[in-house]
Amino acid sequence: MSLGRLLRRASSKASDLLTLNPSGSSGPPSVLDGEIIYSKNNVCVHPLQVLQGLGEHHPGYLCLYMEKDELLGTTLILAWVPNSRIQRQDEEALRYITPESSPVRKAPSKRGRHAQGSGEPHQPLPMEQSSTSSLDTNLQFPENSGQLQNSKWDEQQKVFALEQICGVFRVDLGQMRSLRLFFSDEACTSGQLVVASRESQYKVFHFHHGGLDKLSEVFQQWKHCTETHLKDQQVSNEKTCMQFSIRRPKLPSSETHPEENMYKKLDVSTWLNHLNESGQVEEEYKLRKAIFFGGIDVSIRGEVWPFLLRYYSHESTSEEREALRAQKRREYSEIQQKRLSMTPEEQREFWRHVQFTVDKDVVRTDRSNQFFRGEDNPNVESMRRILLNYAVYNPTIGYSQGMSDLVAPILAEVLDESDTFWCFVGLMQNTIFVSSPRDEDMEKQLLYLRELLRLTHLRFYQHLVSLGEDGLQMLFCHRWILLCFKREFPDAEALRMWEACWAHYQTDYFHLFICVAIVVIYGDDVIEQQLATDQMLLHFGNLAMHMNGELVLRKARSLLYQFRLLPRIPCSLHDLCKLCGTGMWDSGYIPAVECTGHHPESESCPYGGTVEEPSPKSASEGKKGPKTREVFSFRK
Template structure:
């Protein structure tokens, strides 16, 4: 008997043993961390076709139970690409065997198998015909009796399940995944297979460092071409991040789930998960299993099935479930607060594959956003956040890139040193005189710059002077030394610091150039955020007139990145959270709003004038709680992304940050605020009349009849 048939028989027995009702009665209570649904060969598809990307990206999907204070119990859905399971990626497998899983609490020893060569055909058939089925059946019996069991399945057998798609009843057993993931996670060998076993997804992510990261692309002959190449590569990397990354969500925090069936038996089709932020993810069940997942949702007490108006009564083409929450998460904190620890050495190394490429970039940025970075590895991680290194570059490519950029840095310095007397006189008057005054008084309390004739101070001086030569339009402005000093102290290499500073000035929004239009754009966004999120404070500013709306008290916050407002340890945590670009490219503005929310009550209560307000916030310098401000800013971002509609003046706050692991970006409904030259024609399509709260529920596809191919793109609409 084949392995697939044995597993399907084991699945049917497991279904008899397990009745899932989230602990509200039933034949057996589900344990915290127990997997209640698992299915291989579930695909994700690109939302838009891109050259070099395959249409199907199969993976392993599982749903497990976790305790939740508000819900009583919640379901965690995880999808892991088959490519990462096939190469025994321990970090990916931790997703599908959670820390609270009974398997993780009661580990069992498994025989280890070598993966360097496939077993002979006779041995493989014997193992499929007896060992796996007997182990699974014995485990079912032993779990019922409370004993420890054993299951000897390998990564080869996990990946082999993707070939069982020809059968319409591919197994979906609640017990089949935990032993597999445990056996793989305990392997003491190499985490990765050889290059021949890596699939197209991983090969597509390998790019040369010279083409993937180009900070010094100012040659006129190559400018337009290189920008076009970088844009295409960024689109491909973003698509691969969505397709080949782990997708993991708490279904209790979602808004709705919809299942579209594409066959007569209602077993295959698509699962569309819609978040409360109006983003969606489509998972394709090409080889059955969708009906079993529907049964799980029907038995979950927080899932309410709703009837669609356009549903034909005599046929079942789709199902819709709304998530019913007893209480919504507190607006005081982000719901994912405290779930992430600081990025330490061990965690950072788990994000690097055997070639040194960074995997799961979205998850890495999320971890940095919530937990920060251990100071011991800032010098290694910051260059990635500042676009000096490309995340898909290998260790060898990065070393070659460093040598190339070091040579370019020496050429820039030589240009400065070889100036003519007239050029040097003008350069000294416009740049060097100010730099020489600033560097000797920058961060002198830091031991890295302390003492007379400190060579690190001279390195900081050279970086700033060379940058003025590299970018003469920008030159040097007071305050740049405050930005370079922490970079040099953490990176501790002059050339690398220079190029990280270039990345900070060119590739991140968390820095306002001294140009008036850039600063005014930042202040306009901040004024609109205050109007939407802190209306009482904004009303006070409006009463003060033009002086109040200039927000003079926060200019230094934005220009110096909070470095004068908080101790270095807290300020650098804020820098990292902003550089992570998680869910927004403008997190520094939410930090400004958080400071006002936490420390601005006296301004409104005492009706402080403009100069008094400036003095009030200046006196708070170095006396505010940076961690509290960070937490408040994250909660404000969470609240902002839940707004059913936003003014068109804040539209750009949503459009730049990528979708991450979702198929769609965060694009809320837009309401015209009239804050643009032609109020009759909103450039963002905003309406002047208030909009009804949009419902992020995808409409049934136009080709959603039984047996037809369903579209990949769904429009969200409010059900009638």
């Protein structure tokens, strides 16, 4: 049987078996050992971001089949093979997705090193990977121009590099710790399948072209998913336990901001509607609100971002902005000249403390972006000059790792070196969630975040408390704050979050609400499995680039809305509304401040907060853990 017919037959078998069991049925339909019950082609495993020039997608063939297991009775085996190996008719790779016990398995051919496929069925190992180093591929190249031959060779090298990183994958799902399905579209067909082993290893499969909805049906009818999903059921052996959940992209109406979906992305026409004949922005508050909910179209980011970063004032006219640009261009030139005019001793000192790190960072920042791609790219050199000049302009801050990640997107959108420099100056001066060399700045952010978690997600907060000081340091979110979520989400989604934060709508601390939203949506595993500090760091680290940014933003906006509905706020979170500009906090609705009683340097609350007695229920629970007041809690 040809490989093509084999895959078609497997797909046919899968379709026949995807009917859900009747309600109350105890398990999946009766199937043969090794029979394929689900198959889907073009399921992606994305390579790591550090691999440059290898492409964003690495599609493959994924299937599930039943296998007898002494402990579980039957178990599900998941296998994924890169399409590139299937296209080469690779017998070793084919062996992973069609076990020898399978009714659709063709007789293996005995050829050299691959003869092992004719022996006993391959025994699965958790998170097994097969590299291409042992493949017998017999590559053929065309005998024409050297340029074409080199091109083909480069493509093959890229394919091999991808296969070494994203190789054949085969795993017994019955031995895994958790399965998570994250739908990324409202039709619930596309998204990610996240498999986590008991050793906190993760594998993420991306479904870009449907199929995830049917896969969820398979998992929901598998008894070891449904049993362990129910909290009131006891499983005799811990190894049979599996955490299973499905995350939908739509939030319940009770968990969304009432103005959600009322604003479209700010495009050219709507942007011009916010400007008067002189080019001044009218009703700044409405503009910020529109950006907060809808974001900014890519085509006008370079024009709007300088306003958000306070390079341009909203009251400035078009002529005034042109005059400002000319003036700032001269100032930038003077700053650069000051750097280039350093004495030899000053240059050596500057190289040790600043330039060495900058030179090392810029060459590896955003190289997957076409704007910075390639050798001797002048845009990379522009980014380097901006960072070096900023260290001269603001020697107190100088340069710290991560600043290049903040400058690069601004330069790619604004395009002008001088304008980008002054936008970056505005970013560092007027936004709070920026790379900072001072530990006290980070500690202040973490203090606010802990308090927000105490109000919004008490169970997660209590888990942090149970871990002691290490847990309360929340190492898993340091990178979120320092790099503004840039390493957690694809560029398009991360920049959308930047814009929402830069809008300063209703709070200057919206980035903290985004942090809480990530925890609320993706932190259930941490609580359910009582993950330790290092495991928690690994859990959220492995979800980087695999989370739904739009869902996180919607949840964050909802959390901010609920926070503002509180009749009283703890004095520990007083600053979350104190710094807002005119109109940001409704003049007719200002919440009262309640003192938490933790002011070691002052006998009275510096914010004028009053202390109220906790309810009897809260007081009784205070002996077991941190005190909480019902007035501060709101639904997840």
